[in-house]
Amino acid sequence: MLGVALVLGLLNEGDPVRMQTIPTLLFVLVWYAWPRAIRFTADAIVQRDHFGRVKKLAYKDIDGAEFSPSDGSTVVVGPSAVIKHSRVHSDSGFFQALLEERTGREFFDL
Numbered sequence: 001m002l003g004v005a006l007v008l009g010l011l012n013e014g015d016p017v018r019m020q021t022i023p024t025l026l027f028v029l030v031w032y033a034w035p036r037a038i039r040f041t042a043d044a045i046v047q048r049d050h051f052g053r054v055k056k057l058a059y060k061d062i063d064g065a066e067f068s069p070s071d072g073s074t075v076v077v078g079p080s081a082v083i084k085h086s087r088v089h090s091d092s093g094f095f096q097a098l099l100e101e102r103t104g105r106e107f108f109d110l
Helices: 002-013 017-033 092-103
Strands: 038-040 044-048 054-058 064-068 073-077 082-085
Touching (some): 038 092, 054 082, 073 092
Antiparallel strands (some): 038 044, 044 054, 064 073, 073 082
16 A cells, blocks of 8 residues: 555656656565465365465365474465465464364374
8 A cells, every 4th residue: 555655656746657666566575475364264274375366275185284494384285275384474383283273183293
């Protein structure tokens, strides 16, 4: 929203096009790097990708989950999707505990 307001302000001031594209490119970079929200529903774990498409993995279909200490991410794998909880998401321990609670399986040494 701030990026749009900045571009409109620069446009109204008559600034060159290159000055208008800088905030737009910064907005796109931040939007792309921002981690996608992961939701736990009653029967599945759901995450949208950067283009808004939904990745849904039913708890009963989860093949496995693994924590990678090198990059701090937790990857959940199933036949229809791969969901990654990265180090920039909040509280990986809570994510792992909730995943084990919802699936009824133990993936991690918590």
